[in-house]
Each structure stands twice: as structure tokens, then as C-alpha cells.
Ligand code: NAD
């Protein structure tokens with residue numbers, strides 16, 4: 001039987017991508033889901049072992065920067081929809097080595113746009129190029145205010161500048177060539193399968209191993225945290241119900257100062273590991289700040305909530321607890337990552353701090 005839809009998910013072996021792939025493969029057995037991923041340091045097919053045997057799932061090792069490979073992929077599968085998550089995603093890496101961010105996030109996105117344009121030509125009925133982006137494109141907020149879909153772009157790091165460029169290219173292809181595009185910009189995600197270079201899994205891993213927890217600057221920076229499955233549910237909704245040409249902001253309405261978040265995490269970890277209360281907090285060390293560190297991100301997601309009826313589910317403490325449980329009971333997953341390139345990266349990143 002022909003599939004109802006053939007959907008390309010790029011970056012499906014990464015953190016958010018793996019949750020999106022799992023959701024689509026299990027919830028929509030009539031769809032054929034193709035996960036195209038280069039498997040960089042951040043791509044890990046172990047994230048998908050539970051669904052890799054499903055008949056409606058296929059993996060294609062693909063570098064989106066390789067124009068020919070992208071064009072071959074589109075020719076082979078003739079996608080109806082694209083959910084584009086593949087990216088270099090870590091701000092600190094973009095500061096030490098920006099080039100890869102330009103290649104993957106900008107050139108890679110343009111390669112996908114060109115391939116979609118050439119596949120769909122004038123017949124765009126039922127087709128969608130859905131680009132997954134970040135709230136960081138809006139820059140940094142002061143103590144008050146929220147990012148809305150109308151906030152002017154003001155990216156401050158090579159990562160956010162590369163994501164902003166890709167957003168502009170997606171919009172330009174929509175406007176100029178009539179490509180059916182949608183963009184969503186999401187706040188900080190947390191949850192299972194996040195690569196332990198990002199704040200929450202890094203802190204969980206360090207607390208577990210009695211290593212210091214590096215807090216940048218004074219720990220005063222604020223992020224709006226969203227559970228990864230809530231992001232996946234928003235992506236599902238927007239993919240199916242979103243209006244072509246629109247942008248949707250996705251956020252948890254859940255702002256935390258880094259230092260307060262780390263202290264909450266320390267409390268949860270003390271309890272889970274049967275340690276004396278207060279012992280993990282002693283691991284906190286204040287290190288040199290990230291250059292150009294954005295002070296605050298916070299999203300107004302009322303458009304998505306009011307127009308499409310989306311709402312995030314777990315309370316932060318419950319989501320954090322679920323996340324800690326996952327990392328503690330998947331120590332093999334974590335160990336395998338940490339024994340590889342990550343350790344070298346870690347030393348490089350923190351030795352001077
Ligand atoms: P991640 O780093 O965990 O995963 C990225 C995936 O992309 C990896 O599997 C990697 O192998 C793949 N990839 C990288 N370069 C590639 C290339 N050239 N060709 C093909 N595949 C390639 O990232 P994530 O945190 O899951 O983020 C996914 C997307 O969501 C990104 O576009 C990111 O900008 C966006 N986003 C992330 C967050 C967050 O908090 N993590 C928040 C908002 C938006």
C-alpha cells in the first residue's frame with residue numbers, strides 16, 4: 001500500500017529530532033518517515049533503537065551540505081513534507097568554530113530548499129517545508145518583555161546568526177518562489193537524549209560523577225525551558241494544522257535563572273542518589289562567562305496556544321525529575337558518549353575556565 005505521506009525529518013538522530021521521529025513513526029503508521037542525518041558528534045542512532053525496526057521508518061545517512069546527496073534523496077523518495085531539524089546546535093561550539101554552523105545551518109538549509117523547489121515545482125498542493133528554529137534569533141531580552149512572532153531579529157552568536165540566516169532564506173523561498181513554508185522558533189529544550197554538552201545533562205552527569213558544575217558568569221542568565229516532548233507535540237500540531245507562510249513561537253512560559261535551576265537540580269539529584277541534602281550544591285563553581293552571553297530568553301507562545309490549541313504538559317519540577325530518572329537509568333547511553341569525542345571537547349572547552 002502506498003504511504004499516505006512520505007516525510008523527511010532531517011537531524012532525526014539528534015536530541016529533538018529523535019523525539020519527533022519517534023512520535024511520527026508511532027502515531028502515524030500510514031506515513032513513511034525518512035530520517036536523514038549526517039551523524040555528527042551529536043547524532044546518535046541509539047536514540048531510536050526502540051523504533052528502528054518499524055516498517056514505516058527508514059534511515060539515510062546524509063550530509064545536507066552535500067548538494068548532490070540531497071538532490072538524490074529527494075529524487076529517491078519524492079517527499080510530501082519536510083521537517084528540518086538538522087543543525088549545528090551548540091552556542092559554545094559556534095564561538096570556537098563558527099564555519100560548520102555556516103555550512104550546515106545556512107548552506108544545508110538552502111540545499112534542502114532548492115531540492116524541495118525543484119521537486120514540487122508548480123504543484124505545491126499538500127506539500128510543506130517546515131523549518132525548526134530557535135528563539136535565539138531574536139537576540140537577548142532585558143529583565144522584562146517576551147519574544148513574539150513580530151520581534152525583530154537580532155542574533156548575537158554565530159549559532160543564532162546562522163539560524164537567523166536560515167530562517168530568512170526559508171521565508172525568502174516562500175515569498176519569492178511560493179514554496180509552502182512554515183517556521184517555528186522554540187525556547188530551550190530539556191529531556192531525555194540531550195547531548196551532555198548542554199547545561200542540564202552536563203550538570204546531571206557531573207553531579208553523578210562528583211565533578212564540579214561550571215556555571216558561566218554569575219549564573220544570572222535566564223532561559224525559558226520546555227520539555228522536549230512538548231516541543232515534539234507542537235511540531236506535530238504545526239505540521240498538520242499550521243498555516244502556510246506563518247511563524248509560530250513555542251515556549252514553556254517557564255523562566256529560570258541558571259543558578260536557581262542548577263540548585264533545584266542539585267536537590268533532585270541529592271534525593272535520587274541518596275546523598276545528604278546540600279552535598280551536590282557544593283560542586284557548583286563559577287567559571288569565565290560565555291563571550292557575548294545573552295542575558296534572557298522568554299517566549300510568548302499565545303499565538304500557538306490560541307490558534308492551534310497547543311499547551312505544554314509537565315510542570316518543570318516533574319519534567320526535570322523525569323529527565324534525571326532517564327539519565328540515571330540510561331547510564332550506558334551517557335557513558336558511551338562521554339568516552340568518545342565528547343571528553344576531548346569537554347577538556348578543550350573547560351580547561352581554560
Ligand atoms: P542536536 O545537536 O542534538 O542534533 C542535531 C542533529 O543534526 C544531529 O543528529 C546531527 O548529526 C545532525 N546534523 C548536523 N549536521 C548535519 C548535516 N550537515 N547533515 C545532516 N545532519 C546533520 O540538536 P537539537 O538540540 O536536537 O536541535 C535540533 C534543531 O532544533 C536545531 O535546528 C536547533 O537549532 C533547533 N532548536 C533546538 C533547541 C534546543 O534547546 N536544543 C531549541 C530551539 C530550537
Ligand code: TDX
Pocket residue numbers: 089090091092133134135136187188189197198199200202214215216217219221222223258290
Ligand atoms: O556548562 C555550562 N554552564 C552554563 O552556565 C553550559 C553548557 C551552559 N551554561 C549556561 C549558558 C546558558 O545561559 O546555561 C544556559 C543554557 O546553556 P546551553 O544549554 O548551552 O543552551 P543555550 O545556549 O541557552 O542554547 C540552547 O537553547 C536554544 C540550545 O543549545 C540551542 O540549540 C537552542 O537553540
